Every structure is written in C-alpha cells, then in structure tokens.
Amino acid sequence: MRSQKGFTLIEIAIVMVIIGILMGAILRGQEMIKNAKEKNFYTKTRFVASAQFTYLDRVGRYAGDTTSPPDGIIDNNGTAWTELQNQQILQSSDQQHVFNGTFTFGGGVAPHANYNYLLATRVPMWVAQSFDTKVDDGVGNTGNVRWQTTGGVAYSGDPNNANNLYWWFDR
Secondary structure, three states: OOOOOOOOHHHHHHHHHHHHHHHHHHHHHHHHHHHHHHHHHHHHHHHHHHHHHHHHHHHOOOOOOOOOOOOOOOOOHHHHHHHHHHOOOOOHHHHEOOOOOEEEEEEOOOOOOOOEEEEEEEEEHHHHHHHHHHHOOOOOOOOOEEEEEOOOOOOOOOOOOEEEEEEOOOO
C-alpha cells in the first residue's frame, strides 16, 4: 500500500481561498477604521467650531475675545476653552481629536486677519485634503481651510505626515 505525502492541488487551492478571504476581510476592516476616524475628525471639528457660535449667541461675543470692548477676534485660546467649559458647551476632552492632536482657537492673523480660526494639529494629509474638499475649495493653500506639512508646504511629503489644519470658521 502506498502512503500519501504532501497535499493535493485541491487542498492547496482551498487553503489559498481561505487565506484570500481572511486577507480581504482584514483589509476591509482597516479601511472601515480609517473611514470612521476621518468621519469622527470631521464631526468633532465642526462641533468644536460651532461651540463658538453657541457662546456668541449666549454671551454676545466669542469665547476668548478678551479685548474691551470685544472686537470679535479670539485672542486667548486658554480663556476660550475655559469660557466654553464654564458655559458647559464643551468639555476639556473636546480639545483632543482622534489623531492624537489638539484643537486651538485663534484669530486676527493673515490671510484672514478679521476672522477667527480653529487650528487642529497632527492631522494626516489625507484627512486634511478630505476636510478641505468637504468644507472649502480642496486646495491646501487657498480659501478658508489651509493645511500644510510640518515643513510648511501643502501637498508635499508623506501623505500620512502629521500636519496643521487651519479653518477660518466664521469667514
């Protein structure tokens, strides 16, 4: 009687199909996670910016506008977050976003010196591009949404490189 050694072509084919299905599921899962993070960032960015409009409706000025009389420009980020938290509009955890970066309020700087911005740090390029396309003109160095690499030039470097994203939300 002969003993079998090795696998038949059918057995190898079945194993390859199973490996292919598993790899497809893993890749699809990673894509779903990536999309969820992007959506989370977009939603939270809009929420944090809209908190300033809520504060403006309640108090009559932007949170962090410390000039007297108020001039409509956010000039103190720390005060902005304190005032928004005191009004229970935002929580301290809202300063962080899903890509381990932070949000900062500011205003009165070029190119839109008469308006306020929300700065998000450590934003991957692909997320900055997506946000810019959804909210503005899709170009990193024009419009109300500006973003750049850590080297300061839009569209260069590693697409996963951490960047700053500025959004002049009240323009």
